[in-house]
Amino acid sequence: xxxxxxxxxxxxxxxxxxxxxxxxxxxxxxxxxxxxxxxxxxxxxxxxxxxxxxxxxxxxxxxxxxxxxxxxxxxxxxxxxxxxxxxxxxxxxxxxxxxxxxxxxxxxxxxxxxxxxxxxxxxxxxxxxxxxxxxxxxxxxxxxxxxxxxxxxxxxxxxxxxxxxxxxxxxxxxxxxxxxxxxxxxxxxxxxxxxxxxxxxxxxxxxxxxxxxxxxxxxxxxxxxxxxxxxxxxxxxxxxxxxxxxxxxxxxxxxxxxxxxxxxxxxxxxxxxxxxxxxxxxxxxxxxxxxxxxxxxxxxxxxxxxxxxxxxxxxxxxxxxxxxxxxxxxxxxxxxxxxxxxxxxxxxxxxxxxxxxxxxxxxxxxxxxxxxxxxxxxxxxxxxxxxxxxxxxxxxxxxxxxxxxxxxxxxxxxxxxxxxxxxxxxxxxxxxxxxxxxxxxxxxxxxxxxxxxxxxxxxxxxxxxxxxxxxxxxxxxxxxxxxxxxxxxxxxxxxxxxxxxxxxxx
Amino acid sequence: xxxxxxxxxxxxxxxxxxxxxxxxxxxxxxxxxxxxxxxxxxxxxxxxxxxxxxxxxxxxxxxxxxxxxxxxxxxxxxxxxxxxxxxxxxxxxxxxxxxxxxxxxxxxxxxxxxxxxxxxxxxxxxxxxxxxxxxxxxxxxxxxxxxxxxxxxxxxxxxxxxxxxxxxxxxxxxxxxx
Numbered sequence: 129x130x131x132x133x134x135x136x137x138x139x140x141x142x143x144x145x146x147x148x149x150x151x152x153x154x155x156x157x158x159x160x161x162x163x164x165x166x167x168x169x170x171x172x173x174x175x176x177x178x179x180x181x182x183x184x185x186x187x188x189x190x191x192x193x194x195x196x197x198x199x200x201x202x203x204x205x206x207x208x209x210x211x212x213x214x215x216x217x218x219x220x221x222x223x224x225x226x227x228x229x230x231x232x233x234x235x236x237x238x239x240x241x242x243x244x245x246x247x248x249x250x251x252x253x254x255x256x257x258x259x260x261x262x263x264x265x266x267x268x269x270x271x272x273x274x275x276x277x278x279x280x281x282x283x284x285x286x287x288x289x290x291x292x293x294x295x296x297x298x299x300x301x302x303x304x305x306x307x308x309x310x311x312x313x314x315x316x317x318x319x320x321x322x323x324x325x326x327x328x329x330x331x332x333x334x335x336x337x338x339x340x341x342x343x344x345x346x347x348x349x350x351x352x353x354x355x356x357x358x359x360x361x362x363x364x365x366x367x368x369x370x371x372x373x374x375x376x377x378x379x380x381x382x383x384x385x386x387x388x389x390x391x392x393x394x395x396x397x398x399x400x401x402x403x404x405x406x407x408x409x410x411x412x413x414x415x416x417x418x419x420x421x422x423x424x425x426x427x428x429x430x431x432x433x434x435x436x437x438x439x440x441x442x443x444x445x446x447x448x449x450x451x452x453x454x455x456x457x458x459x460x461x462x463x464x465x466x467x468x469x470x471x472x473x474x475x476x477x478x479x480x481x482x483x484x485x486x487x488x489x490x491x492x493x494x495x496x497x498x499x500x501x502x503x504x505x506x507x508x509x510x511x512x513x514x515x516x517x518x519x520x521x522x523x524x525x526x527x528x529x530x531x532x533x534x535x536x537x538x539x540x541x542x543x544x545x546x547x548x549x550x551x552x553x554x555x556x557x558x559x560x561x562x563x564x565x566x567x568x569x570x571x572x573x574x575x576x577x578x579x580x581x582x583x584x585x586x587x588x589x590x591x592x593x594x595x596x597x598x599x600x601x602x603x604x605x606x607x608x609x610x611x612x613x614x615x616x617x618x619x620x621x622x623x624x625x626x627x628x629x630x631x632x633x634x
Numbered sequence: 635x636x637x638x639x640x641x642x643x644x645x646x647x648x649x650x651x652x653x654x655x656x657x658x659x660x661x662x663x664x665x666x667x668x669x670x671x672x673x674x675x676x677x678x679x680x681x682x683x684x685x686x687x688x689x690x691x692x693x694x695x696x697x698x699x700x701x702x703x704x705x706x707x708x709x710x711x712x713x714x715x716x717x718x719x720x721x722x723x724x725x726x727x728x729x730x731x732x733x734x735x736x737x738x739x740x741x742x743x744x745x746x747x748x749x750x751x752x753x754x755x756x757x758x759x760x761x762x763x764x765x766x767x768x769x770x771x772x773x774x775x776x777x778x779x780x781x782x783x784x785x786x787x788x789x790x791x792x793x794x795x796x797x798x799x800x801x802x803x804x805x806x807x808x809x810x811x812x
Contacts, residue, residue, distance in 0.1 A: 447773065505686045578774030581742040583735075599774030619743070620648040627728040633748065633773070 138282055141219070147249045150268025152198035154245050160194060173500070180474070197222065207268060209282065216283060218266050228266055234258045236422075238280040252276045256283065283492040308403060308475060310395035314439055314467030318392075319385035321433040322466075327380040329553070335376065366418040392466050396477070404479065406463065418439065418607065420461060421634055422446040423480045424602025427462075427570040429563070430471060439467045442476055445602035447634050462603075477571070481557070485571045488554025491618070494593045497609045498546040505538050541565070551607045553618055555625075558598065560605055574625040576600045576633050582619060584612060598622070601633065651731055651743055656722030662763045663717045669759055671714050675707050713719025713737075725796065730770060732780045734747045742780050748772050748801040754794055756787075766790035770797070 161168065171178065173598065173630040205220045216235065218228045237257040246253060251270040258265070270280070393410035407415035430440035442465040449497055478484050510531065517525040552559040558572045571609070577598050584594035588609070595608025596615045607615075682699055686692045692699075716736045724731045728746040734803050755767040760783070767783040785793065 216718035511794070520779075578748045578772040579742060579744045579778035579780075581740060581778065583738050583740050585738045599772065601773035601775075604774065616650070616652050620650055623651065623729060623743060623745060624648050627747065 138209040138279060140209050141208040141217075144202060144268060144270040145251050145272055146202075146471045147251055149198055149202045150249050151245055151251065151270045153195060156201070157192045157516055160190065161226075166226075200613070205268075210437065218268075230258045231255060232283065235283050237417055238283050239417075240276045240280060240415045242409075244411045245457070246270065247413065251608075252281060252354075274472050288313045305399045306396070307399035307479075308397040308465075308468070308472045309580070310408075310465070310467045312393075313470065315392055315395070315438050316385065316436070317437050318441070318467040319388035320381050321437065323384050323566070324380065327383050328376070331376050331379055331383070335372070366399050373400050388466060392521060395465065395467075397465070399479070404476075406465070416463060418444055418446065418480065420480050421632070422484070422602075423574050425570055425605060426480055426601040427476060427568055427573050428477075429566050429568045431566045438469045440470075440473055442468050442473055444480065445600075447601035473624065481571060481573060483556070485557035485559055486554055487552040488557070489552065491551040491553065491607070491610055491614060493546065493608065493610045494591070495590065496593060497549070498542070500609070501542045501546065502539075505542055506535060510535065549607075551610070554604050558605070558608055558622075570605055572598060572600065574622050575629040575631040576602075577622060578633065580619050580622060582612075582615060584606075588612070602612055616633055648778075649726075650727075651729075651741070654724045654726065654731060656724050656733055659718065659721050659723075659784030660765060660781075660786055663760075663765055664715070665763065665767065666757070666759050666784070667712065667714050667718055670675050670709050671707075675703075675710070707765065725793065730780065730797075732782055732787065733760070742778065744770055744772055744778070744780055746797070748774075749797060749801055751798045752801075754790055760784075768793050768797075 133407040169181065200222045201220070203226065204222055205218075207216070207218045209215070210217050210229070213229075214232045214233060215229045220226060220228075235256055235258050239255040239257070240572075241253045241255060242251075243253070246269075250272075252273050254268040254271050254276045256266050268276075275450045288541065318485045390410050392408045396406070398405040398407075405415065405417045406418065407413065423444055425445040426446070427443040428440050429443060434440055446463070450460060468476065474484050513524075513527075514530070515617075517528065525569070541564040545562070546568050548561055548563055550561045551563070556573065558574060560568075560570045560572075562568050562570075578601060579599045581597045581599070582594055583597070588594055592612045594612035594615055595606060595610075596619060597604055597606040650717045682703065686696050686699060713736045717734070718737060718745065721732075721734045722735060723733070728747075729743050731743050733739060733741045750771045750773055753769045753771070755769060756765075757767070761796060764787050765783070765786055767781055768785060769779060769781040771779050782793075
């Protein structure tokens, strides 16, 4: 019965939830503010000299206009499923009307998300990802949760035209099992142990700008001598520096912690027959699906602290709709599951990859890789710095006290990056380990390989070293600079595996 | 995994991609490559001459500019010849191999059962010389696609047909599965 109701619902064009007008309003408002922000900025600064009543009038008019636009947007936005042609149809636009149709079999993924405003008024957004259409995705911005779930079910069940099969799927849906739930404690642990480099960089930039501003301010105040210099005793300076360092560490932790909790609060993974349903987020709730056959590269990332605390991030790179993504974008699109403990990690990996990958034969990079890195990260930058300090900018010469710190820090990082860089090859998996502090382990099943490429510079011929890159539909994986003979053997083996496999890559 | 460890011989008995004799590109294609270099340097040369002619401060340096220009031109021509020499391809029973590069030699191998589609390109000059290029796409993204230039038109058509045939053979079981 539920089924027939659902069918009747989607074959007729329908609008979004009426409260969706609010979402449209805030959306349009946001766009308007973004378009006119320079004007607004000027107003804010000249606020006292402006005619208040005129400002009020203009603001009022704009708000009314936006409301009308929001309402028209709501009125003109309809969606339905064209049962005859098996297409999902969206119509929208006020003056320029457009009609988007997506063949049901091309729909790759349907996500249900919720941002703050949507949460406030109790609606959800439904995002449809499709393969091969020029428009990457379409979004219904306001839809009730119930309807969203039904529509999602309908959109993703296109393969089974059969009614019985469909009905079965709906009942199965109710049997959805909780699979993994990331606890708040795990998120706290993740928050205080990850992304040190990025947060530290941000804070460092922030502190430097403030320091510079203070310096300039003191300069323009007309003191002949910097008053800070006068009052600073060595002991105070030491105390001050300690304070700054402690403050930076504290702030870094705080920023990381709040970011992690905001983004991943209440991370739940539910298992359906053939896929995982993920949902997470405190203010903006996101939900997404992982299907094992679409997974190309799965990875685990953890650092020393996380190892001690028994947590790690699991990363999943799925086949993307757009073939021409750069490796960086692929990384960005990867789905992250933070703070898994070992058993959770094993459960997720076993489900996605069919089994828990085991490490096979080990391949290590050549010692030349370490030497190259030392030259690149240590010798060249230090030489450039010294050269500049001695010849062109003597004023940066004072910074030389930071040189030992830099050399020590970078040296340790370079060494560990080399030490951790390993490739493990077994019959069923290729595992690449990399990273200096955060250690990544990427798992790739050979039948997911799309193409293999090997590269050798002419000076690498004699020492017999080179690099290999494995391309998948969800990003690529490179390993170098290692024994070239061994790499070629492996390439031949992988080609053999890909060419004889009866498994599909998706 | 165990099996692999116990019989490492396995990998030695496999056909080796590095021992396949690659087919060189058609000699006429070197002309196309050199023409492209000439075109680029012609434009650069004209731009530089105009700049030197009109900006008086640059007048005394004209010989420096021209010597840099000539040095770069010679190096580029030299590298282009190496590039041409290094390029080669082979179609094996199960995959296609393409090698290219000058300073670094790149060899890319695409198994036929991972090919998404094949395209045939004809550039302006290539067409005049009766040449064409075959581009082979996979789902692995731009950087894994292979473009084999400098094929005789007829040869390219044949390769395209061959790949089409391979694709159809591969796809039939897939489609019945879906």
